[in-house]
Amino acid sequence: xxxxxxxxxxxxxxxxxxxxxxxxxxxxxxxxxxxxxxxxxxxxxxxxxxxxxxxxxxxxxxxxxxxxxxxxxxxxxxxxxxxxxxxxxxxxxxxxxxxxxxxxxxxxxxxxxxxxxxxxxxxxxxx
Numbered sequence: 001x002x003x004x005x006x007x008x009x010x011x012x013x014x015x016x017x018x019x020x021x022x023x024x025x026x027x028x029x030x031x032x033x034x035x036x037x038x039x040x041x042x043x044x045x046x047x048x049x050x051x052x053x054x055x056x057x058x059x060x061x062x063x064x065x066x067x068x069x070x071x072x073x074x075x076x077x078x079x080x081x082x083x084x085x086x087x088x089x090x091x092x093x094x095x096x097x098x099x100x101x102x103x104x105x106x107x108x109x110x111x112x113x114x115x116x117x118x119x120x121x122x123x124x125x126x127x
Contacts, residue, residue: 011069011111013045013056013118020054020075022047030126045122052077058115060107069107069115 014024026047033042043058054075061068105111 011071011105011118012114013043013058014121015118016056016071016073017047017054017122020047020073022049022054024121024125027122027125028053030123032123043119045126058119067107069105069111071103071105 017023017026026049028046028048030045031043032040033044035041041060044056046053046055048054052075054073057072059070059072061070107115
């Protein structure tokens with residue numbers, strides 16, 4: 001997997017999970033952070049499959065007139081725990097980061113709606 005294959009006009013976390021070869025059932029953990037006004041501004045979740053996992057972090061920031069969503073994705077293959085669980089203590093490689101993705105989107109209109117829909121699905125799956 002070298003690139004994500006989703007439309008930048010549709011920032012939906014479920015589509016991103018699927019583009020990396022995972023599905024909603026692979027969601028392992030989910031966390032949401034809020035600002036002082038109790039408004040969600042950070043989202044983190046991890047999806048896992050045997051021998052690999054992927055971490056997603058979304059941050060909603062407002063500065064002046066800017067209203068943006070930052071996306072940061074890390075995909076790992078051959079995690080250390082996988083090697084240790086198979087008793088291969090002497091052959092443990094460093095986790096390989098296969099893909100890092102960082103982008104900033106204007107957080108409004110269709111992007112806002114699509115993002116909220118995807119996060120709601122992930123939150124429901126993680127419960």
